[in-house]
Amino acid sequence: MKKAVLQLETLACPTCMQKITGALKSVPGVDQDSVRVLFNASKAKLTFDETVADIKDISQAVVHIGYDVLKASIQ
Numbered sequence: 001m002k003k004a005v006l007q008l009e010t011l012a013c014p015t016c017m018q019k020i021t022g023a024l025k026s027v028p029g030v031d032q033d034s035v036r037v038l039f040n041a042s043k044a045k046l047t048f049d050e051t052v053a054d055i056k057d058i059s060q061a062v063v064h065i066g067y068d069v070l071k072a073s074i075q
Contacts, residue, residue, distance in 0.1 A: 004055055006044040006062065007071040020044060023061045029053030
Protein backbone atom coordinates (compact mmCIF):
# COMPACT_ATOMS: atom_id res chain seq x y z
CA MET A 1 0.00 0.00 0.00
CA LYS A 2 1.18 3.51 -0.87
CA LYS A 3 0.13 6.87 0.53
CA ALA A 4 -0.91 9.69 -1.79
CA VAL A 5 -1.36 13.40 -1.22
CA LEU A 6 -3.26 15.55 -3.71
CA GLN A 7 -3.02 19.33 -3.62
CA LEU A 8 -6.40 20.50 -4.85
CA GLU A 9 -7.75 23.77 -6.13
CA THR A 10 -9.16 25.92 -3.32
CA LEU A 11 -12.28 24.24 -2.01
CA ALA A 12 -15.22 26.64 -1.89
CA CYS A 13 -17.58 24.72 0.37
CA PRO A 14 -18.03 21.53 2.40
CA THR A 15 -20.08 20.05 -0.45
CA CYS A 16 -16.95 20.15 -2.63
CA MET A 17 -15.15 18.17 0.05
CA GLN A 18 -17.91 15.56 0.13
CA LYS A 19 -17.95 15.18 -3.66
CA ILE A 20 -14.18 14.70 -3.80
CA THR A 21 -14.29 12.22 -0.93
CA GLY A 22 -16.91 10.17 -2.78
CA ALA A 23 -14.96 10.25 -6.03
CA LEU A 24 -11.76 9.09 -4.35
CA LYS A 25 -13.54 6.30 -2.48
CA SER A 26 -14.95 5.02 -5.78
CA VAL A 27 -11.49 4.37 -7.29
CA PRO A 28 -10.70 0.63 -7.25
CA GLY A 29 -7.71 -0.02 -5.01
CA VAL A 30 -8.23 2.99 -2.73
CA ASP A 31 -8.60 2.13 0.94
CA GLN A 32 -11.96 3.81 1.60
CA ASP A 33 -11.29 4.19 5.33
CA SER A 34 -8.09 6.13 4.61
CA VAL A 35 -9.59 8.92 2.46
CA ARG A 36 -9.31 12.32 4.14
CA VAL A 37 -10.11 15.58 2.37
CA LEU A 38 -8.83 18.57 4.32
CA PHE A 39 -11.09 21.53 3.58
CA ASN A 40 -8.88 24.33 4.96
CA ALA A 41 -5.70 22.98 3.35
CA SER A 42 -7.37 21.95 0.05
CA LYS A 43 -5.63 18.58 0.21
CA ALA A 44 -6.66 14.98 -0.02
CA LYS A 45 -4.76 12.16 1.66
CA LEU A 46 -5.34 8.46 1.14
CA THR A 47 -3.80 5.01 0.95
CA PHE A 48 -4.07 2.85 -2.16
CA ASP A 49 -2.98 -0.49 -3.55
CA GLU A 50 -0.44 0.30 -6.26
CA THR A 51 -1.13 -3.03 -7.98
CA VAL A 52 -4.73 -1.91 -8.66
CA ALA A 53 -4.54 1.89 -9.08
CA ASP A 54 -1.93 4.53 -9.68
CA ILE A 55 -1.70 8.22 -8.88
CA LYS A 56 -3.00 9.10 -12.34
CA ASP A 57 -6.19 7.06 -11.79
CA ILE A 58 -6.71 8.76 -8.44
CA SER A 59 -6.14 12.27 -9.82
CA GLN A 60 -8.39 11.56 -12.79
CA ALA A 61 -11.30 10.68 -10.47
CA VAL A 62 -11.12 14.21 -9.02
CA VAL A 63 -10.72 15.89 -12.41
CA HIS A 64 -13.64 13.86 -13.79
CA ILE A 65 -16.04 15.50 -11.31
CA GLY A 66 -14.81 18.99 -12.19
CA TYR A 67 -12.02 19.85 -9.74
CA ASP A 68 -8.38 20.58 -10.48
CA VAL A 69 -5.52 18.62 -8.96
CA LEU A 70 -2.60 21.04 -8.71
CA LYS A 71 -0.07 18.44 -7.57
CA ALA A 72 -0.18 14.73 -6.81
CA SER A 73 2.54 12.90 -4.94
CA ILE A 74 3.21 9.48 -3.46
CA GLN A 75 4.74 9.28 -0.02
